[in-house]
Amino acid sequence: MSNFSLTVLIEINGVMTKAGSITGTDYKDAVFAYDDSYTAEKNHRPISISLPLSKKPFSAESTRNYFEGLLPEGFTRKSIADSMHSDPDDYISILRELGRECLGAIQIVDESIRTVEADYKELSKKEVKALAKEGASLAANLVIQSHLSLTGASGKTGLYYDEKKKKWYQPVGSAPSNFIVKQSHVRLSNIVVNEQLCLLTAKKLGIDVPESFVVQTGKNKTEDADILFATKRYDRVVTDDSRKVKDLPVPYRLHxxxxxxxxxxxxxxxxxxxxxxxxxxxxxxxxxxxxxxxxxxxxxxxxxxxxxxxxxxxxxxxxxxxxxxxxxxxxxxxxxxxxxxxxxxxxxxxxxxxxxxxxxxxxxxxxxxxxxxxxxxxxxxxxxxxxxxxxxxxxxxxxxxxxxxxxxxxxxxxxxxxxxxxxxxxxxxxxxxxxxx
The missing domain is CATH 1.10.1070.20 (Phosphatidylinositol 3-kinase Catalytic Subunit; Chain A, Domain 5)
Known part of the structure; x- marks a missing residue:
């Protein structure tokens, strides 16, 4: 990649707003700078505490520390890099591929690439079961297909869950997910039940925790390959005025x-x-x-x-x-x-x-x-x-x-x-x- 420019957007009150750009010749010299129109608006806030509003570009190190923090780690990151024939250290190329849906309210967009229309693809019970059974490999594939970036280790993906119809959807393009779904057996035995047990216990002790539940995809609730862990995203909210895609209310992004x-x-x-x-x-x-x-x-x-x-x-x-x-x-x-x-x-x-x-x-x-x-x-x-x-x-x-x-x-x-x-x-x-x- 040479002389690239990636646009950094942030959702404010439901509106995607250009905050700035990441520019450079490769990931080693990439720097972020706020757009003049963004800093000129007195009500605008920094996209990060570590990146205060400034008219000067930030260093390559400061840029990397924040934006690389939006990306998956471990196996998922390596799988994505391999699929792109890219170096796993090249966070810019991976961000360019996955940045349409990050944690928080940030979007990273290469304006030279055709925009994929936001959509939700319904997942069959067989596909959800495969996600539990096949674990990290399928999760990595879903991440790539959805252009969706979630931080953390392997075996994690973002999906949309219709709680009324109890159906799962794969977000497409810039469509937001509303749940983070993790596999169990790709990491440690019974880790899904372990995490749900810990969160239920924490809640009873006065700790604020997100809504979560164990998804059963097979007959055996004690088999790791038959269960998933679903956590409702606290950085996604649905309100009465939320727009709809396929009759599904699209969440607002909270940063x-x-x-x-x-x-x-x-x-x-x-x-x-x-x-x-x-x-x-x-x-x-x-x-x-x-x-x-x-x-x-x-x-x-x-x-x-x-x-x-x-x-x-x-x-x-x-x-x-x-x-x-x-x-x-x-x-x-x-x-x-x-x-x-x-x-x-x-x-x-x-x-x-x-x-x-x-x-x-x-x-x-x-x-x-x-x-x-x-x-x-x-x-x-x-x-x-x-x-x-x-x-x-x-x-x-x-x-x-x-x-x-x-x-x-x-x-x-x-x-x-x-x-x-x-x-x-x-x-x-x-x-x-x-x-x-």
């Missing part, structure tokens, strides 16, 4: 960015390794930009405590996001997502992705470390530790209730997963996590 993007950190550095103190940086972002910083700080703290206690070691900074309203003027902490009790699979999975008082090994973290972390993050120690105790003391009962609900729906493995969380987690009533009398 979002994960904390790696907001902090200007590349996706490859999403795991804390060298004392970067990501959690403190996240709290600083909330204090500076949230429309309700006090409430959102304690929401983030509650999620942090829960992830630790349930044994979610994949709690990296791309698994936390900020959500904007329709006009981009209000920013709040997004609902909790991508929560899996990783220690269910191995006793020695103990290295977290965010440190607590400088410690990444969860077996070394004590109550005192949480107190010091709260202080370092600018929280009052007393209210922070009250939340800690609420989550700690309520977790086992919430876990038991959630497992019972899933077992009642035929997912017998939920009880075993809950038992493993208890045995392999960090919930012990005789350890240093308990308050001192």
């Amino acid at each position: 979002q960015e994960d904390f790696a993007q907001a902090l200007g950190i590349n996706s490859s550095q999403k795991y804390e390794k060298n004392g970067e103190h990501y959690l403190k940086q996240m709290f600083n972002i909330i204090r500076s930009y949230s429309a309700n910083p006090i409430e959102d700080q304690f929401k983030l703290w509650r999620i942090t405590v829960f992830n630790f206690l349930v044994g979610n070691t994949d709690n990296h900074i791309k698994n936390y996001s900020l959500l904007y309203n329709k006009d981009l003027r209000t920013v709040r902490l997004a609902p909790c997502y991508d929560v899996v009790a990783a220690r269910v699979y191995k006793n020695d999975i103990n290295e977290m992705s965010l440190s607590i008082n400088g410690k990444l090994n969860m077996d070394e973290v004590t109550r005192a470390d949480f107190e010091l972390e709260a202080k370092s993050c600018g929280l009052g120690t007393k209210p922070a530790m009250k939340i800690f105790d609420e989550v700690h003391n309520g977790l086992l009962e919430a876990l038991k209730e959630s497992a019972g609900e899933l077992e009642g729906k035929g997912f017998a493995q939920a009880g075993d997963i809950a038992d493993k969380i208890k045995r392999r987690g960090v919930i012990h009533h005789d350890n240093s996590l308990m308050p001192k009398n």
Whole structure:
């Protein structure tokens, strides 16, 4: 690719608006600059906290850190690059192919390419079953066919679900999806039920989570190849004035960015390794930009405590996001997502992705470390530790209730997963996590 120009659009109050362009000769020197018409409008807001409104182009590094953060990772990204005969590192070529439907309200458009009309293609039960059975390979193909970009690892795609008719559709062109669908067996055994169990438990403990459910595609609810995990997209909303395609209401796009993007950190550095103190940086972002910083700080703290206690070691900074309203003027902490009790699979999975008082090994973290972390993050120690105790003391009962609900729906493995969380987690009533009398 040489002397390319990609248009960056963002949806504001339902209208796709040109924010700027990405230009360069290849992915190594690609730079983003806001359009003069965008910066001239006093009500317009930046597309990212890390890319404040400016009349000057951003560096190639800053450009890559934000826009590469819109792309899939791992197997899906490699599959897409292979299908394009492209280098997986060439994020610009992949973005050019997939950028019509990203997370949040961003669209990346090559105006030299004919626009594909927005549409929804109904998926048969056989096709949905194949998505569960064939896993990451078919998910990658759907991503390519839909020109749809979702961040994260393999086995994930965006689909449209008609909740009234209980039918699934593949988005085409710039048509928005409204659910993110994941496969189970391509990653870890029973991971779909594991994630649903964790989210149900989190909700019972006062944590805001997106609507989600397990999709049964076969007769056996305990077979990974017969189930999918569906999460309703909180960055897509349907209102009374939503336009329709094939009698399906088309969602408005709400903008979002994960904390790696907001902090200007590349996706490859999403795991804390060298004392970067990501959690403190996240709290600083909330204090500076949230429309309700006090409430959102304690929401983030509650999620942090829960992830630790349930044994979610994949709690990296791309698994936390900020959500904007329709006009981009209000920013709040997004609902909790991508929560899996990783220690269910191995006793020695103990290295977290965010440190607590400088410690990444969860077996070394004590109550005192949480107190010091709260202080370092600018929280009052007393209210922070009250939340800690609420989550700690309520977790086992919430876990038991959630497992019972899933077992009642035929997912017998939920009880075993809950038992493993208890045995392999960090919930012990005789350890240093308990308050001192």
